[in-house]
Amino acid sequence: MTKPIINLEHIDITFRQKKRVIEAVKDVSIAINKGDIYGIVGYSGAGKSTLVRTINLLQAPTAGKITIGDDVTFADGKVQLKGAALRQKRQKIGMIFQHFNLMAQKTARQNVAFALRHSKLSKEEKDQKVAELLELVGLADRAENYPSQLSGGQKQRVAIARALANDPEILISDESTSALDPKTTKQILALLQELNQKLGLTVVMITHEMQIVKDICHRVAVMQNGHLIEEGSVLDIFSNPKEPLTQEFIKTATGIEDALVKIEKQAIVQNLPKDDLLVQLKYAGTSTDEPILNQIYKQFEVTANILYGNIEILDDTPVGEMIVVLSGEAFALAGAQEAILAAGIELTVLKRGA
Ligand SMILES: Nc1ncnc2c1ncn2[C@@H]1O[C@H](COP(=O)(O)OP(=O)(O)OP(=O)(O)O)[C@@H](O)[C@H]1O
Known part of the structure; x- marks a missing residue:
C-alpha cells in the first residue's frame, strides 16, 4: 500500500465559548495518497474547513494525530514541529479560498512575489519564478494588473500562482470555485487537474458541490455534523452511495x-x-x-x-x-x-x- 502524504487519525476539534461547546470535528480519520485529487463534501457547518485547516496546522486539533509526508506534525495533544521546521512544512502546503484573498494594492505580479518574500532566491530568480508561475496559470499578460482589473477567474489564477510559489506538494482548495460562474468554474477545475498531473500536486478540494467531485476528484469523503460518514473512490461512491446524505448529494450531480x-x-x-x-x-x-x-x-x-x-x-x-x-x-x-x-x-x- 502506498504511504499517504496526509494522514489524519482520529481528529477531534472542539471549540469552547463561554458556556457553549462546539464539537466541530469528531473522530475523523482520512488518509490521502500523494498525487490524488481528494474531495471533501458536506453542507455548510459540517466541519470541512476546520478539518483541513489542521493539515497546515492553522487549526490545532483537540485530539488525534497528523502525519504529513514523513513527519508527525501533531500528536499527544501538541504540535510536534517548531519554528523554522513548522514554517517550512507550512510552505509546502498551498491554500486557495473562495474569495481569493489577494492584496488590492498590489499587482498580480506583486501578489505572487509576496509569497516569496522569505525565499532564499536572488531578486532575479524571484522575478523569473513569478513570471513562470503567471505563465503556468495562463496570466502572463496580466502581470501588471491590479485585482480590481481582473475577473473572478483571473483573480483565482493569481491566487493559485501565489499558492504554488514555494513549490508545495499539497494544495488545499477551500470552495475555490464557489464564487465563480459555471464556465469559469470548469476552467479553474481544468487548471487544477493540469497542475495535479503536471506537477504531481496532491489536491484537497473542499466543496459542497458533488458535480466538482465528479469532474476532477479521485476519492471523496462526505462529512455531516463533524463526522465523516462515507469515504471511497469516486466511482464507488457514485455507483453505490450508502448514506442518505451521499445519495442526496449524488442526485444533485446526476440530474436524475x-x-x-x-x-x-x-x-x-x-x-x-x-x-x-x-x-x-x-x-x-x-x-x-x-x-x-x-x-x-x-x-x-x-x-x-x-x-x-x-x-x-x-x-x-x-x-x-x-x-x-x-x-x-x-x-x-x-x-x-x-x-x-x-x-x-x-x-x-x-x-x-x-
Ligand atoms: N474558531 C471557531 N470558534 C468557534 N466555532 C467555530 C470556529 N470555527 C468553526 N466553528 C464552528 O465549527 C463548525 C464547523 O465549521 P466549518 O467552517 O468547519 O464548516 P464547513 O463544513 O467548512 O462549512 P462552511 O463551508 O460553511 O465553512 C461550525 O458550527 C462553526 O460555527
Whole structure:
C-alpha cells in the first residue's frame, strides 16, 4: 500500500465559548495518497474547513494525530514541529479560498512575489519564478494588473500562482470555485487537474458541490455534523452511495432528480398500461457494454421505451442511469428483470401499470 502524504487519525476539534461547546470535528480519520485529487463534501457547518485547516496546522486539533509526508506534525495533544521546521512544512502546503484573498494594492505580479518574500532566491530568480508561475496559470499578460482589473477567474489564477510559489506538494482548495460562474468554474477545475498531473500536486478540494467531485476528484469523503460518514473512490461512491446524505448529494450531480419529476408528469407514465413497469436501471463498468435491452427483446419480447438516459465516465469507467418503461407479457417481464439483474445491472421498479 502506498504511504499517504496526509494522514489524519482520529481528529477531534472542539471549540469552547463561554458556556457553549462546539464539537466541530469528531473522530475523523482520512488518509490521502500523494498525487490524488481528494474531495471533501458536506453542507455548510459540517466541519470541512476546520478539518483541513489542521493539515497546515492553522487549526490545532483537540485530539488525534497528523502525519504529513514523513513527519508527525501533531500528536499527544501538541504540535510536534517548531519554528523554522513548522514554517517550512507550512510552505509546502498551498491554500486557495473562495474569495481569493489577494492584496488590492498590489499587482498580480506583486501578489505572487509576496509569497516569496522569505525565499532564499536572488531578486532575479524571484522575478523569473513569478513570471513562470503567471505563465503556468495562463496570466502572463496580466502581470501588471491590479485585482480590481481582473475577473473572478483571473483573480483565482493569481491566487493559485501565489499558492504554488514555494513549490508545495499539497494544495488545499477551500470552495475555490464557489464564487465563480459555471464556465469559469470548469476552467479553474481544468487548471487544477493540469497542475495535479503536471506537477504531481496532491489536491484537497473542499466543496459542497458533488458535480466538482465528479469532474476532477479521485476519492471523496462526505462529512455531516463533524463526522465523516462515507469515504471511497469516486466511482464507488457514485455507483453505490450508502448514506442518505451521499445519495442526496449524488442526485444533485446526476440530474436524475429533475428528470424524475418531469418523467412522472408524462402521459405514458401517468397512464402506464397494465403490467408495464417503469424501472430505473443503474450500471457501472462492463455491464454498460451489454446490449441488454436488445437481449430482453430477443429473448422475452419485452420492449424498453427509454425515457431518460445518462452515462458518465468516472475514472475511465462508464457509469450509467436509465429510466425505461418495460412492456410485455407478465411472465416475460419477470424473465427480463432476472436477465437484467444477472447482467450486473441494478434495477428499481418505480411504478407498475395497474
Ligand atoms: N474558531 C471557531 N470558534 C468557534 N466555532 C467555530 C470556529 N470555527 C468553526 N466553528 C464552528 O465549527 C463548525 C464547523 O465549521 P466549518 O467552517 O468547519 O464548516 P464547513 O463544513 O467548512 O462549512 P462552511 O463551508 O460553511 O465553512 C461550525 O458550527 C462553526 O460555527
